[in-house]
Amino acid sequence: xxxxxxxxxxxxxxxxxxxxxxxxxxxxxxxxxxxxxxxxxxxxxxxxxxxxxxxxxxxxxxxxxxxxxxxxxxxxxxxxxxxxxxxxxxxxxxxxxxxxxxxxxxxxxxxxxxxxxxxxxxxxxxxxxxxxxxxxxxxxxxxxxxxxxxxxxxxxxxxxxxxxxxxxxxxxxxxxxxxxxxxxxxxxxxxxxxxxxxxxxxxxxxxxxxxxxxxxxxxxxxxxxxxxxxxxxxxxxxxxxxxxxxxxxxxxxxxxxxxxxxxxxxxxxxxxxxxxxxxxxxxxxxxxxxxxxxxxxxxxxxxxxxxxxxxxxxxxxxxxxxxxxxxxxxxxxxxxxxxxxxxxxxxxxxxxxxxxxxxxxxxxxxxxxxxxxxxxxxxxxxxxxxxxxxxxxxxxxxxxxxxxxxxxxxxxxxxxxxxxxxxxxxxxxxxxxxxxxxxxxxxxxxxxxxxxxxxxxxxxxxxxxxxxxxxxxxxxxxxxxxxxxxxxxxxxxxxxxxxxxxxxxxxxxxxxxxxxxxxxxxxxxxxxxxxxxxxxxxxxxxxxxxxxxxxxxxxxxxxxxxxxxxxxxxxxxxxxxxxxxxxxxxxxxxxxx
Numbered sequence: 001x002x003x004x005x006x007x008x009x010x011x012x013x014x015x016x017x018x019x020x021x022x023x024x025x026x027x028x029x030x031x032x033x034x035x036x037x038x039x040x041x042x043x044x045x046x047x048x049x050x051x052x053x054x055x056x057x058x059x060x061x062x063x064x065x066x067x068x069x070x071x072x073x074x075x076x077x078x079x080x081x082x083x084x085x086x087x088x089x090x091x092x093x094x095x096x097x098x099x100x101x102x103x104x105x106x107x108x109x110x111x112x113x114x115x116x117x118x119x120x121x122x123x124x125x126x127x128x129x130x131x132x133x134x135x136x137x138x139x140x141x142x143x144x145x146x147x148x149x150x151x152x153x154x155x156x157x158x159x160x161x162x163x164x165x166x167x168x169x170x171x172x173x174x175x176x177x178x179x180x181x182x183x184x185x186x187x188x189x190x191x192x193x194x195x196x197x198x199x200x201x202x203x204x205x206x207x208x209x210x211x212x213x214x215x216x217x218x219x220x221x222x223x224x225x226x227x228x229x230x231x232x233x234x235x236x237x238x239x240x241x242x243x244x245x246x247x248x249x250x251x252x253x254x255x256x257x258x259x260x261x262x263x264x265x266x267x268x269x270x271x272x273x274x275x276x277x278x279x280x281x282x283x284x285x286x287x288x289x290x291x292x293x294x295x296x297x298x299x300x301x302x303x304x305x306x307x308x309x310x311x312x313x314x315x316x317x318x319x320x321x322x323x324x325x326x327x328x329x330x331x332x333x334x335x336x337x338x339x340x341x342x343x344x345x346x347x348x349x350x351x352x353x354x355x356x357x358x359x360x361x362x363x364x365x366x367x368x369x370x371x372x373x374x375x376x377x378x379x380x381x382x383x384x385x386x387x388x389x390x391x392x393x394x395x396x397x398x399x400x401x402x403x404x405x406x407x408x409x410x411x412x413x414x415x416x417x418x419x420x421x422x423x424x425x426x427x428x429x430x431x432x433x434x435x436x437x438x439x440x441x442x443x444x445x446x447x448x449x450x451x452x453x454x455x456x457x458x459x460x461x462x463x464x465x466x467x468x469x470x471x472x473x474x475x476x477x478x479x480x481x482x483x484x485x486x487x488x489x490x491x492x493x494x495x496x497x498x499x500x501x502x503x504x505x506x507x508x509x510x511x512x513x514x515x516x517x518x519x520x521x522x523x524x525x526x527x528x529x530x531x532x533x534x535x536x537x538x539x540x541x542x543x544x545x546x547x548x549x550x551x552x553x554x555x556x557x558x559x560x561x562x563x564x565x566x567x568x569x570x571x572x573x574x575x576x577x578x579x580x581x582x583x584x585x586x587x588x589x590x591x592x593x
Contacts, residue, residue: 166241171199179279199228202218234262260285343363348399352364371402400422404419410443411428424450426452431460475500475590520550520588524544
């Protein structure tokens with residue numbers, strides 16, 4: 001062996017040397033010295049240098065090697081897990097439908113087994129709730145449960161369900177063509193091809209008309225007591241027309257048959273070209289879906305004879321307790337929604353956010369200073385008394401109602417002023433005092449929402465009070481003198497009375513505009529030369545003379561009050577004025593209401 005290794009080593013050296021004419025001789029010498037062993041070494045060298053040949057050799061023993069290694073430890077599993085996970089991830093990302101179709105026959109039974117365990121636990125709980133329910137019917141059901149080794153609740157549900165599967169359709173998913181169709185006895189059947197096409201059109205309409213996941217499928221359609229159950233596989237759909245109350249296990253039965261059909265005819269369904277003769281044995285799977293369950297008259301009579309009140313009360317309590325909580329919560333939520341709607345409809349209030357936390361309601365928003373207080377709005381709704389936390393920021397609203405309030409608040413117009421506001425334009429009409437009009441330029445900039453102002457129809461109010469006061473003073477300054485022991489009027493006196501008449505007309509017009517009334521007092525006086533009785537008579541005649549002249553000129557007599565006061569000196573309030581020098585005169589006094 002040592003000799004051979006040395007020669008092999010020489011061979012490796014030889015391979016690195018340049019080619020020469022004596023190479024054939026050297027090769028011939030090696031064959032003479034080593035013989036057939038040299039050929040085996042060269043063959044082995046060629047095999048190791050050829051990777052495809054090495055892979056082929058390893059492939060013949062790799063499965064046995066993996067099996068032997070797996071019995072020793074789990075190193076093979078640990079080495080393969082990352083690669084398998086990456087391969088599944090890449091496959092799901094590249095073509096998820098293909099992976100779903102491959103897992104479909106496996107996932108269905110696994111999910112049903114899990115659901116069956118859950119339903120079994122639920123049945124056990126219901127069974128415990130109904131243990132104390134005793135009646136002839138319940139005893140019969142308990143015997144049946146013991147005989148069939150099923151739970152009491154399961155037997156009870158199975159005995160009270162009433163349904164019938166009238167028709168079953170097997171439809172190809174990609175082409176929407178009918179593959180097979182079965183019906184139960186005494187069922188009115190229409191064209192199954194047309195029905196299958198319409199069912200597919202309905203499901204496509206739902207997917208196209210609403211925002212739904214296109215990968216999902218319609219599960220059921222209800223028309224009164226008729227229900228259409230859809231169970232879809234990768235390539236085929238079973239549609240069952242069920243009349244009555246659908247049992248819980250019917251959908252599972254149909255799903256099992258869909259899985260069985262894909263297991264038996266998966267490749268044919270995938271390449272289906274409309275030839276229904278490829279599926280001669282699908283009647284067996286569809287026939288398993290034609291199930292029915294009916295109540296007997298005896299069972300209905302027993303239902304009427306005995307009512308399990310304890311069970312009904314127990315179940316009612318379990319159902320009504322969460323239902324009552326939901327109803328109260330819904331009522332409170334509806335009240336709160338009404339409050340929010342009222343706040344949002346209120347001018348000058350903007351609700352930005354509202355929520356409930358720890359039994360308290362929180363409201364964030366904005367409020368115009370002239371808007372109603374939101375707390376007062378909620379307080380007016382006496383049916384809602386929950387605590388509310390307000391976070392309302394101030395802002396100026398441009399709503400027309402708020403702008404009108406702002407106009408009245410800022411301008412504070414007098415009674416004679418009318419304002420009109422529309423589309424940002426304010427019109428001020430009427431008459432007002434000059435002082436109020438002078439303040440308008442300084443007030444208008446503070447009215448948010450008013451873009452332009454029109455004051456063309458705004459005028460100043462005359463100072464009626466001042467003019468009335470001036471006329472009253474002018475009338476009361478007039479004094480008509482008389483000769484001794486005389487009540488006759490001279491021509492000059494008539495001129496004075498005419499002036500008084502004009503002033504009375506002006507005073508009448510002003511008081512009418514001001515909404516007031518007046519009376520003119522005509523006061524006659526005499527000197528102290530006569531007796532007191534004679535003085536009263538002559539003073540009365542003098543007042544009446546002036547009264548008659550004014551009445552003839554058109555002054556309403558109801559506005560004239562003529563009265564003789566006797567001696568002028570005896571009237572201290574008139575004596576002080578010193579207007580009547582002769583003390584034989586008529587003076588005027590105006591009374592304004």
